[in-house]
Amino acid sequence: MVQGIQGVQENQGIQGKQGRQENHQVRDSREIQLSVQQLSKRYRTGEGVTSISLDVHKGELVTLLGPSGCGKTTVLRSIGGFLEPDSGDILIEGESVLKSPPEKRPTSMVFQGYNLWPHMTVFDNLAFGLKIRKVKKADIRKQVTEVLKLVRLPDAENKFPGQLSGGQQQRIALARSLLLKPAVLLLDEPFSALDAKLRHEMREELREIQAETGLTMVFVTHDQEEALSISDRIVVMNHGNIEQIASPQEIYDHPNTLYVAQFIGKMNFLKGVVSEGQVMVGKLRFPNSKSLSGAVWLAIRPEDVMLSSHGQDGLPGIVKQIMVLGHYAEVSIQLPEYGVIRAFQPRDAVKELNSGDQVYISFKKVITYPEV
Amino acid sequence: MMNKQVKMGILGLLLVIPSFLLLFLTVVIPIAVSFKESLTNKEGGMDLSNYKFLFTDKLMRSNIVFSLEVTVISVVIVLIVSYALAAYMRFNKGKLVKWIRNMYMIPMFIPSVIATYGLIQLLGNHGWVARWVLLFGGSGIPLLIFDMKGIIIANLWFNIPFTTMLLGSALAGIPDSVMESAKDVGAGKLRIFIRFIVPLTYKTLLVAVTFVFMGVIGSFTAPFLLGPNAPQMLGVSMEQIFGVFQEKEQASALAFFTFLLCSFMGYFYIRSMIKEEGARS
Numbered sequence: 001m002v003q004g005i006q007g008v009q010e011n012q013g014i015q016g017k018q019g020r021q022e023n024h025q026v027r028d029s030r031e032i033q034l035s036v037q038q039l040s041k042r043y044r045t046g047e048g049v050t051s052i053s054l055d056v057h058k059g060e061l062v063t064l065l066g067p068s069g070c071g072k073t074t075v076l077r078s079i080g081g082f083l084e085p086d087s088g089d090i091l092i093e094g095e096s097v098l099k100s101p102p103e104k105r106p107t108s109m110v111f112q113g114y115n116l117w118p119h120m121t122v123f124d125n126l127a128f129g130l131k132i133r134k135v136k137k138a139d140i141r142k143q144v145t146e147v148l149k150l151v152r153l154p155d156a157e158n159k160f161p162g163q164l165s166g167g168q169q170q171r172i173a174l175a176r177s178l179l180l181k182p183a184v185l186l187l188d189e190p191f192s193a194l195d196a197k198l199r200h201e202m203r204e205e206l207r208e209i210q211a212e213t214g215l216t217m218v219f220v221t222h223d224q225e226e227a228l229s230i231s232d233r234i235v236v237m238n239h240g241n242i243e244q245i246a247s248p249q250e251i252y253d254h255p256n257t258l259y260v261a262q263f264i265g266k267m268n269f270l271k272g273v274v275s276e277g278q279v280m281v282g283k284l285r286f287p288n289s290k291s292l293s294g295a296v297w298l299a300i301r302p303e304d305v306m307l308s309s310h311g312q313d314g315l316p317g318i319v320k321q322i323m324v325l326g327h328y329a330e331v332s333i334q335l336p337e338y339g340v341i342r343a344f345q346p347r348d349a350v351k352e353l354n355s356g357d358q359v360y361i362s363f364k365k366v367i368t369y370p371e372v
Numbered sequence: 373m374m375n376k377q378v379k380m381g382i383l384g385l386l387l388v389i390p391s392f393l394l395l396f397l398t399v400v401i402p403i404a405v406s407f408k409e410s411l412t413n414k415e416g417g418m419d420l421s422n423y424k425f426l427f428t429d430k431l432m433r434s435n436i437v438f439s440l441e442v443t444v445i446s447v448v449i450v451l452i453v454s455y456a457l458a459a460y461m462r463f464n465k466g467k468l469v470k471w472i473r474n475m476y477m478i479p480m481f482i483p484s485v486i487a488t489y490g491l492i493q494l495l496g497n498h499g500w501v502a503r504w505v506l507l508f509g510g511s512g513i514p515l516l517i518f519d520m521k522g523i524i525i526a527n528l529w530f531n532i533p534f535t536t537m538l539l540g541s542a543l544a545g546i547p548d549s550v551m552e553s554a555k556d557v558g559a560g561k562l563r564i565f566i567r568f569i570v571p572l573t574y575k576t577l578l579v580a581v582t583f584v585f586m587g588v589i590g591s592f593t594a595p596f597l598l599g600p601n602a603p604q605m606l607g608v609s610m611e612q613i614f615g616v617f618q619e620k621e622q623a624s625a626l627a628f629f630t631f632l633l634c635s636f637m638g639y640f641y642i643r644s645m646i647k648e649e650g651a652r653s
Contacts (some may be wrong), residue, residue: 082552102555115553128567129557180557275482 001107030057030284032094033216034079034184039088041074049240051072051088056184061210061217066237067263072220073188075237080109092183106183108176110190114169116161122148122172123157129180147175150209167198174206178213187219191226203230224264228252229348236260258369261299268305268341270298271371279368281317282337286366296369304364305343307353308330314360319339322350334361403631410625422625432626438603440633442595443588444522446527450584451577453528454535459569462543480533484593491526491598492517502619517598523605526594535580542576543569554632575645582641586634606630 034056042048049071056062064072077083079090081102089096097105116125126144128215135143143148151171161169174235177185187206191199194219207230210217221227227234228248236243236251236259243263244256255261262269272281274293279286281298308314317333329350331343354361407607413421426432457476461469479487494500495516516522546569554564570577595605604612606626614623 080556082555102552103558107556109553109556111549113547113549113555115547115549117550117554117568119568128554128559132558132563176557220449 033058033332035091037089037218041085060232063219063231063234065227070237071240076220081105108180108182109186112189114173128193151175185215185217270338271295272298297369299367300363302344306362307359311360314362319357406624410628422622434603435609439606446588447584450531455535455572458539477533488597519600522598524593531584542573546572582637585637
């Protein structure tokens with residue numbers, strides 16, 4: 001039958017915090033390349049960002065993640081000099097760049113819409129920035145040839161942007177920025193216009209290029225999968241504020257707030273209550289490690305849900321649906337008092353399970369949040 | 373049984389035929405007739421005497437030179453003013469921009485005869501400007517109309533709105549992102565203008581040059597009402613040769629010569645388009 005109930009698991013918040021502290025100690029020893037300090041920008045519509053502070057270390061790839069309108073692009077464009085913040089400061093390699101226009105900043109941006117110049121060949125697109133920097137002709141040719149190899153388009157130099165596919169154009173846009181060897185490379189949803197397969201390939205390529213060049217990168221996306229797959233650290237933003245800054249693993253395992261828990265990955269939410277120093281949901285009890293009181297939310301990842309046909313200590317439920325998704329299955333279970341909960345199970349483990357079966361569920365790990 | 377490709381080909385031909393016929397009847401045939409007439413001499417034979425007259429007669433030569441001078445000066449000023457207006461509206465915001473945007477097209481809706489009469493009323497020796505200058509103690513204004521200046525001023529009035537509209541739409545078609553990415557790699561304002569804005573509006577600029585050139589060189593109303601008696605613009609001269617001197621063949625030669633001048637401009641436009649398309653395909 002399905003996995004057996006292993007009893008109530010402890011809340012792993014403390015363990016996660018220790019992990020984060022260790023991680024931060026490692027990072028803190030590295031040089032800070034970009035420092036955003038108390039950055040605020042408010043638009044007439046009321047949207048914007050409020051007092052954003054963020055340090056990015058040399059060679060790090062930090063992703064600003066959040067839904068549309070959360071302020072991630074505002075932060076990125078402020079760093080690039082395309083927006084003037086209302087207050088705060090931006091330091092690159094220890095020096096404030098706030099008063100410098102975009103063309104004077106040691107940054108380069110890869111834009112969402114590629115922004116290649118349609119009237120110039122690929123070579124001219126790439127060479128333009130170098131010509132401004134008065135690089136010798138022979139060196140320009142050498143560098144352009146090298147960067148085209150790096151982005152795997154060695155034969156594209158005489159083509160016009162209109163003759164390239166979306167993925168190729170984005171590679172050229174990336175190459176154009178890489179050539180300038182910026183102190184910080186800014187990427188504004190660079191893969192959002194590409195199809196899923198190409199997006200996946202481009203992510204891998206970006207990671208390889210980053211490893212090869214050691215560039216410091218700030219990446220903006222609303223795609224959590226993209227953020228989780230390429231980032232050293234993720235900054236989750238909501239309504240112009242930072243909800244959490246942490247590594248992808250930490251964000252996934254220990255979302256700081258209910259918003260992050262809802263936003264990152266799939267999550268089940270159950271309403272519980274604190275009683276006698278413990279968080280209770282049905283018969284299940286969990287340690288109240290956050291010293292909450294009253295009504296609370298319990299967040300459980302689908303992979304942390306365990307199913308059993310005979311464990312009376314679990315929460316009883318009825319299997320509603322089983323969807324086999326490749327190597328695993330998503331099982332939807334109707335809990336009488338808590339609604340539907342989803343569990344990821346190995347495909348073999350659900351072979352004997354059918355819709356309408358009675359099961360008992362328990363959790364490997366839960367995260368608790370105060371009810372807002 | 374006809375396949376789909378043949379059917380579509382026939383449909384395409386049927387759609388093209390009406391416009392082609394119209395073009396043939398209103399443009400190609402008159403040009404051919406004019407050309408034939410322009411080669412007819414006074415004795416009814418065929419030679420180049422009418423063209424010889426165009427380039428040997430002193431007055432006709434000065435008319436041609438005068439027309440080209442007026443046209444080139446008008447084209448240059450129209451382009452500079454229109455580009456400046458269009459660029460100002462594209463890259464700036466505020467009340468002045470709104471005001472210009474609302475006002476600049478007004479001249480397009482005023483018939484040319486009325487506008488020309490208005491210019492005479494405004495800029496003539498006893499016009500409004502002269503009266504205001506006298507009122508404020510001045511001694512009158514220099515001659516502004518009834519010479520080359522008058523025709524150029526009228527040409528500016530007639531051509532700036534449409535050219536501004538053309539260039540404005542071309543500039544609006546350049547996304548901010550193109551300029552942002554140029555700034556991002558280190559380009560300053562002047563470099564962005566020279567390397568990005570001008571090349572990306574170059575096609576429209578050529579269209580504007582062609583339109584203004586053709587419009588000015590073939591213009592009649594303003595040169596007739598505001599121009600000098602001699603030299604004359606080609607349109608006025610043509611009317612005189614045809615209507616007053618009754619020299620139909622000479623008028624045809626002048627008309628065909630004017631057509632060649634316009635074709636010359638058209639040729640450059642078409643050549644640059646073909647070249648650009650060829651480079652990108």
